[in-house]
Amino acid sequence: MLEFREININDKEWIDDLLKKSDFMGCEYSFANNMAWRRMNNSLISRFNDFYIVKAEDENYVYYTFPAGKGKYSLLFDALEEYADHAGKGMIFTGVTDYGLFILDKYSQWNCIAEKSEDYSDYIYLADDLINLKGKKYHKKRNHLSKINNYNWEFHPMTPDDFDECIAFSAVTYNNKNGYDDHSSVAEQFAIHTYFSYFEEMGLKGGVITIDNKIKAFTIGEQLNSKTLCVHIEKADPTVNGLYPAINNEFVKYAAGDLIYVNREEDLGIDGLRQAKRSYFPVFMVDKYNVKINKK
Numbered sequence: 001m002l003e004f005r006e007i008n009i010n011d012k013e014w015i016d017d018l019l020k021k022s023d024f025m026g027c028e029y030s031f032a033n034n035m036a037w038r039r040m041n042n043s044l045i046s047r048f049n050d051f052y053i054v055k056a057e058d059e060n061y062v063y064y065t066f067p068a069g070k071g072k073y074s075l076l077f078d079a080l081e082e083y084a085d086h087a088g089k090g091m092i093f094t095g096v097t098d099y100g101l102f103i104l105d106k107y108s109q110w111n112c113i114a115e116k117s118e119d120y121s122d123y124i125y126l127a128d129d130l131i132n133l134k135g136k137k138y139h140k141k142r143n144h145l146s147k148i149n150n151y152n153w154e155f156h157p158m159t160p161d162d163f164d165e166c167i168a169f170s171a172v173t174y175n176n177k178n179g180y181d182d183h184s185s186v187a188e189q190f191a192i193h194t195y196f197s198y199f200e201e202m203g204l205k206g207g208v209i210t211i212d213n214k215i216k217a218f219t220i221g222e223q224l225n226s227k228t229l230c231v232h233i234e235k236a237d238p239t240v241n242g243l244y245p246a247i248n249n250e251f252v253k254y255a256a257g258d259l260i261y262v263n264r265e266e267d268l269g270i271d272g273l274r275q276a277k278r279s280y281f282p283v284f285m286v287d288k289y290n291v292k293i294n295k296k
Helices: 009-022 031-036 073-087 098-107 127-132 136-150 160-176 183-197 243-255 271-278
Strands: 044-048 051-057 061-069 090-096 110-116 122-126 153-157 205-211 214-225 228-236 261-263 284-286 289-295
Touching: 009 031, 009 044, 009 051, 009 061, 031 183, 031 228, 044 073, 051 073, 061 073, 073 090, 073 098, 090 098, 098 110, 098 289, 122 127, 127 243, 127 261, 136 243, 153 243, 160 183, 160 205, 160 214, 160 228, 183 228, 205 243, 214 243, 228 243
Parallel strands: 061 090, 228 261
Antiparallel strands: 044 051, 051 061, 090 289, 110 289, 122 261, 122 284, 153 205, 205 214, 214 228
């Protein structure tokens, strides 16, 4: 039967190998994201043949992120069902794309009830659009971006010398919104600490904007698959006009110049975040579903 444990940095090589076999575009399919955000749902990992499995549980269900990798799905699904049956719980697959729905329909013997999860669908942009902001539709964005020039600002790729100041900057944001009262904010602080603790080992890239030599914005991301940059964290001082579009624009120039797409992840159903992500005109969404399994 499957055995699960907490992810650690020594898992990166084999997990990356299995993620590459699928080449999925969803933000769930990142070693760095899985390790950094493991406290959000107390997720654990396992391997079945050449499949990588991430799961979380509550009192009633085992929640499986749709597994990455290659092999016989029928055997994989049998192993996942065996684990859930042994726990006396039902099964729900999360982060399931249209391709995942096809695989479940073709290779499982289950009745699958799919519910679209719009709050967790990823926003995908053309890297060229975010770099050049061409055309009438980006007129307002260019105007907003130009306001950063009212400040003595500078962008540079993130280095270890920036880590402590970035952590301190994120802590101010956390404290200002009483983040310690919100589980997702606590999990985010843990994620940020993890990104900085294993920045080089995870193969991450980052960018920093300073104003008068003080960090006022930073971002962290990585190449998610063969053609996509994924932006994991973006923090900026909201009182500085043009700062958010500037850190977005400069980082994509630096980190995605030779890639096709940028994944800026989900909006979590937060209105302000949704409006901000839509204002950059995604070229498409990675739609995701939660799939509840009813055995025949």
